[in-house]
Amino acid sequence: MxxxxxxxxxxxxxxxxxxxxxxxxxxxxxxxxxxxxxxxxxxxxFIDLHVHGGGGADTMEGGQALETLARTHARFGTTGLLATTMTAPDAEIRRVLDAIDTYMQAPPADAARVLGVHLEGPYINPGKLGAQPAHARPGMIGEIDELLRLAPIRLMTLAPELSGHLELIRHLTGRGVRVQLGHTLGSYEEGVAALEHGACGFTHLFNAMTGLHHRKPGMVGAALAHADYAELIPDLLHVHPGAIRAALRCIPHLYAVTDSTAAAGMPDGDYRLGEQTVTKCLGGVRLADGTLAGSTLTMDQALRNLVSIGLSLDEASRRLSRYPADFLGLTDRxxxxxxxxxxxxxxxxxxxxxxxxxxxxxxxxxxxxxxxx
Incomplete structure (x- = not known):
């Protein structure tokens, strides 16, 4: 009690x-x-729908790494999460999905619950990889149906402008998979079309997508004008507080994610992110060329950050707990x-x-x- x-x-x-x-x-x-x-x-x-790693462990390692990251994030208030993959060759993705499914059959009691998979890539635009490895490609319905048999994929990030992806979005929606738009060079019009075909969110809003211009609104414009849900990384490094506040005025159920890497909960140094090495320093995680590569954010700090820019505690809480649960259709978390x-x-x-x-x-x-x- x-x-x-x-x-x-x-x-x-x-x-x-x-x-x-x-x-x-x-x-x-x-x-x-x-x-x-x-x-x-x-x-x-807290429910975090975008977790690549934590405690020195990376989702793409599978096995013991999944337990390590789930235990790590639980220490910071996360009670449920989606294990999030990186763009990788098909065989690597299949191996990781199988490992996640095995882990979910008998999870440890003293860790955040892995609620399923967020498949971030490889069905993204190769021209907007961000920190994703260069294995991006269009998706095929038959291939993705095979992946859905390997593990409970609850959420998928894809670029809507790639050939066949509007049909793929409609198919995934029919299979109960939530689709977010991200790592995309798509236009405003392509974003709107994707929403009309069943897409229901945007991955790390503002990051790795076409920005807002008053004569070329881009994917950010589509999100601000039409989205009911979108995820955002409130580490105050990926997105300026002013942009966060603008998104809060536009998107009713904007919710927070960490996009955390193996560096979360760890000291400065080098860590794995998929097949790549990233460096944690000065509060962020970057590739060797300086590109932001996920974050070191934990959900308790995300809560404090949102409160620091003017949200009440109850509103900040909704964006870390109720809204992500609602997005997945969960009524018991x-x-x-x-x-x-x-x-x-x-x-x-x-x-x-x-x-x-x-x-x-x-x-x-x-x-x-x-x-x-």
Whole structure:
């Protein structure tokens, strides 16, 4: 049982949160203003739909690396995530998908839940790789159906302007896969057409896509004008706070991701990102030529960053928990309600982590809780 300021679907309540067998059983309390007391802030666990690595481990390694990254991100408040792949040769992608599926059959209890796969590439534009390796190519429906049999691909990033991709978007949507547009040189019109064919989001908004110009609105323009959902990296390095605020005014369910690499939770140095080596220094991760290559962001810092640019704590929380859960169609995560999993983040008044629970199990770390009962 936890006592404190609990963020519920209808606002803050000062009271008790209880769970049993991994699920919330009771939530009691009176509506309150959390700034009027010094009790803990109790939020839904964070859900990160774009995770390449953490704790020195990279998704593309498979096996033990998946456990390492899931444990690492749980220490920073992430209770559910999508293991995110890199553009790679077909055999490499198949190997990793098989490894992720195997891992998901018997996950460790003391780690963030891997909810599925975010396939980022190889179906992207070779002219907008960003930090992706040079294995980009158009996708074929038959080939992708084979990949869908290997692991639960929940989300796919692709460039809509590549040949056959509008038909591919419609097919993937029919198979229950969420499609985001990214790593693209597509025009505004191509972005709108993709949304009309079933695409429903944008990958790391503003980054690795055609920008906004008043006579050539580009993919960013399509997102700002038409998107209901889009992901964004709020490390305050990938996107200027002013651009974040503009996106918040335009996209109702803009949600945060880390796009984290193996360097997340680790000291400065060299790390793996797919087949490439990246360097962590000065708070970022870059290729040898200086290109930003994912991030070192963790979700607890993403929360603090959003609050620092003017979001209320409850709004910032929604963009780290409820909105990504809704995007995947999950009703039992991303919110504190009876019957949902007891995925819980506990913060002090300075928004420092005090405890993390995944399906009711306390994640070990440097956290301490004073309002537990």
């Amino acid at each position: 936890l006592y404190g300021n609990i963020l519920t679907l209808d606002g803050w309540r000062l009271g008790e949160l209880s769970w049993q067998n991994g699920c919330i059983t009771r939530l009691d309390g009176e509506l309150c203003d959390p700034d009027a007391n010094d009790h803990l802030r109790i939020l839904p666990g 991303g919110r504190l309600v009876p019957g949902a999993f007891a995925d819980v983040v506990v913060l002090d008044t300075d928004l420092n982590l005090q405890a993390v629970y995944v399906e009711g199990r306390r994640i070990e770390g440097d956290h301490h809780v004073t309002d537990a009962r």
